[in-house]
Amino acid sequence: MVRHILEVIGCKRPVPLRLAAALGWLKRTRFKCLFVMTLLCLGLRENYPFSNFPMYSSFNSRTSLVYLTDAQGTPFSTMGFDLLNSTLNKIFYGWRRAELKKTAGSSTARVALAEHTAGEALLRYIDRHASVHPQIRNLLHGLRVQHLTIRLEAHELVLQTQTLATHE
16 A cells, blocks of 8 residues: 555655654554644754744844842842742833823833832732741841843843832
């Protein structure tokens, strides 16, 4: 049967026994489509637009993140609050977006005000979360919300850290 298919598609060379056995196995398996797609993806590799990760095809020259520090400036693990850092970033950037929509004025002053307000809102969120977990209440004093901006300038990384809010 395999030799007949190869003759129909015009293959004049004799087929090696291994290839014939592999084609016979492919004919019997239930996963023909999966196998063919796997071979196709391996052949195409990670080339745009066939990449599994098209978001990694180009990078911005600037990114930022929010993290917590204690009163001495040492980074503080958010796991102490049973929160992930990604959750804190989502809360912060959600408040920041909402505040930017409400605030008018120059761009720089508007962004600074929105980030300060979002930092305060993030501390209020952590405060409410700590009221549910009394064992972490004493960890809050002096807690700071830090905003780290990472920029690429002339092939050099520039890190800029700013304290947005401090828990009293």
